[in-house]
Amino acid sequence: MEITEIFTKKNRLLLSAMVSTDFKLRYQQSVLGHLWSVLKPLLLFSVMYVVFIRFLRFGADVPHFAVSLLLGTILWNFFNETTTGGMMSIVGHGDLLRKIHFSKYVVVVASSMSALINFGFNFVVVIIFALVNGVRPSWSNLLIIPIVIELYILGLGIAFFLAAIYVNLRDLNPIWEVVMQAGFYATPIIYPISMISSRAGSYGPLMAKLDLMLNPMAQIIQDARHVLISPANPTLWQWESNFFLACWPVLFTLIIFVGGISYFTAKSQYFAELI
């Protein structure tokens, strides 16, 4: 199986068929239907807004932190959906894999596409919310595009890894749930990154920098807030003068992506017999 296989006409057709099927089936037999894909993160956001911003007064020193919180939530949700959905996708299509030969990549990519569509809906809500909140639009907002691409590549790379491992090791599901839970708190979503630097004593600034460097999600969310909401959200490339270190998260993402695809490729020929 070759990686270029993903782009054949046959696979593009299959991909669009699978994505539209998934879209059709996602909220079937529910009254509100696709409204849920927007409603769910909004409801979650309201809870966090009340608890962390109104009650615990997080991010009082950061302009538009409520919008930052919403943006962080939906970016994280997108990441969570891509990785968890991707992990389950191969096993979930086990019935098909045992009966017919088709590109296994398509299954994982299709599941990530569904997450991407979902993210698209949510992103519109964020933009409306930001405008209502008084965030001024500017051309630099467009920098969100490469950031979302980075996020998508990161999520897809991890999804490939997880999907291949999950075929053999079903413990991965609860493990990944916990990892995502921990990751949620290790990422500046409900709190601004300035909270790490100001509250962790003399090591604070270093800790904040390390988080941005070792946790690609922290860097992505921080960058997104910087370009979209307010330059007052500090980013790694502001804090780190070394070019290589500043670029490291992007490189890290690429390594994960290439590693994930190669691992998946090596394992994929045995999926049918292992499932």
Add this chain to the structure above:
Amino acid sequence: MKNIAAKQALPNHVALRVSHVSKDFQLPTERVSSLKGALFNIVRHKKSGFTTQHVLKDVSFEIEKGDFFGIVGKNGSGKSTLLKIISQIYTPNKGSVQVNGKLVPFIELGVGFNPELTGRENVYLNGAMLGFTKTEIDDMYDDIVDFAELGDFMEQKLKNYSSGMQVRLAFSVAIKSQGDILVLDEVLAVGDEAFQKKCQDYFFQAKREKKTIILVTHSMADVRRFCNKAMLIQDGIVKKFGSPNEVADAYSSSFLEQEGKQLEKENEAIRLEVGDGVRMTDVVTTADGEKNHQLDINQDFSLVFSFKCDRDIEDAVLSFSLIDSQGRLSLSMASSLDGKDRVFTTGEHRMTFDIENIFASSDYRVDVAIASGETTLFRQIGIYQFQIKNALRFNESMTHPRVSMTLQ
């Protein structure tokens, strides 16, 4: 696909070439599918917790365009694995498979449907999986629905279909899609009688039209009827390749061997009983002077009883019956039928019945009794079993006519 040997391009008339394909499965003696198990095994330094099963061993063959190719073999012989390798669902450990054209598989009674989608949506999704474009499926769609006879149900969700309807639709998708090679695994048991008839008609038509079809089946009648070439797989190797009749015969006789061994085992397990002053020491059937419990049809044989008397038995009669596998009495015979009075003296005796074999093919059981006058001294049901082999020509002379009676 990994393939070290340089692939030669397939000649135009060849549809499929399987060269030196081997497939092993690692069967865990204790399957580790949880972290706990994996950790325990690391702690115990146990890694070799699996056995290797060689399912296919160096299988090579070629199918030409227009062949209706039958693959037969017992359960577990590796034919389904071979089919999955041909369909590229499994990857072989060694060797390669080359296909000329588009291959459409129908394996494990389905092509993989989504129960939440309607029949129509499933057909299109399936078509996409098989590699057809939307316009191509548009062209095939009416044909598929027609053949499945599901015109009124296509807008219903698949979960509301009966299982027979689902299989019918899946089968229709497989055979009506315009693939170049059709791979079918155990299909003729599908659907009701009318649908089966339709499938048979389709097969005859496909044979006439020289479509390339690979059919895995247990029905030798189907192999003889539809196929122009066939292959017998046994224990992962190609045991026979060639004309369907030869392959079907080889398949049937491969069962005979097994049945014979089974019969022998059963005979050995029978404990000969001890009667009142007489006991049976041995019962065998012989043919042409040799012990034989698997007789050809029309092969005359002898039934030999060896027994030992502890005292002289006056007015002695040995009688036996042959009962076929359906419990019908096929022959009943007693040593007194020749009208002579016999005495079985103290000691060992051997009584031989030479029997003209006009029996139908079946398994037979022997019941035997020894009596002195009116007193039964020894009696044992099922003291021995033998088989008259299944053959193409059936013995018509030994029949069990049905008799009906009316009383007025």
